[in-house]
Amino acid sequence: MVSEYVYSPHVDFFIDRVDRDSGYEMASFHIHHKYEIYYEIEGSRRYFIEDAAYIVNAGCVVLIGENQIHKTASLGDTASSRIVMNFSREYLDKIMDIFPEVDFFSFLSEEHNHLLSNITVKQQNHIQGLLQQLLALQEETSPESDALRKMLLATLLLELKDLCRQQQEQGGENGRVSNHIVDQIQAYIAEHYAEKLTLTGIASQFYISPYYLSRLFKKSINLSLIEYINGVRIKAAQNLIEKSNESISDIAEKTGFMTTAHFRRVFKDATGLSPQQYRQYYKRVNK
Structure with a gap:
């Protein structure tokens, strides 16, 4: 069932x-x-x-x-x-x-x-x-x-x-599965998420092939590289929506999305709300 x-x-x-x-x-x-x-x-x-x-x-x-x-x-x-x-x-x-x-x-x-x-x-x-x-x-x-x-x-x-x-x-293990290269790539994305990021470009930064990077990321953290980048960008966008009155289009640009339409689609897929609905929801629960 x-x-x-x-x-x-x-x-x-x-x-x-x-x-x-x-x-x-x-x-x-x-x-x-x-x-x-x-x-x-x-x-x-x-x-x-x-x-x-x-x-x-x-x-x-x-x-x-x-x-x-x-x-x-x-x-x-x-x-x-x-x-x-x-x-x-x-x-x-x-x-x-x-x-x-x-x-x-x-x-x-x-x-x-x-x-x-x-x-x-x-x-x-x-x-x-x-x-x-x-x-x-x-x-x-x-x-x-x-x-x-x-x-x-x-x-x-x-x-x-x-x-x-x-x-x-008791000093129990936290269960985290770690990979040194993936940790470095995650740190790089955290610093450069607002820029244009591609599989080929990131792979060249770490002297590995795009194919290897793609497989390594998926195997290590169960997300494709673009999924992970979008996740970092969505979190940054949420922070801007919550703490500023900037327009949705400006927030999309500041967090690395090429178009506002793409930003709206990824944001709603991830949160269940459009950026505007999220702003209204956040104001309601934090008033």
Whole structure:
């Protein structure tokens, strides 16, 4: 059975279980103004987050912060099951008002916390149990169900935060798959993303063939070179949209897109919103 997970930028909380009988790869990278928790029930995946790749096995938890680029793909053509949850900071506003001294969110964005892999079977079962309860409430609309959903989410966040602390104290591996050449290329793109970048041009900078660069990038971080460049540009564009009143066409030019039309298309594919809609959304949630 295949359950399709569809991200919606207009919903403050969403959870779904995705079951697949064979391998699957996201068509492109994804970025949104929400947090994400991903629990692998069965199978193994390769997960790309920001500028790093991770191997995710059954029982692992993936944590993704706001506006962090990510993409996932199968490791082989095997069955897999996972639970995916998106939620906004605003969804827990009332609980945060009650506990203003508690930080529910910042740990989700820290690089060393992206992959929780040192989890006991008992802890795995407990996390999955909380997620199953949240799944059962997905279609419920009563005030009582909404209150229970928020309390369960707050409980899950605090328990995951503590597991992250334990993993750090135990010196557990963060699961990152690294490649020295790819790291250098990523640093180069971060510095030159506003310029015209091509596969051939970047390959020549590092004295490697375009073919080798293309295969190396795809194998290491599960993104094509152009996907990665577009991701860096979209993040830079989001920052400009949030912090300036510059026109969309000026932002497109400043972040390396050749045309405004292309920028609009890539931005909407990545975020689910047009640049104008994203600006309106950001102003609404940050007023």
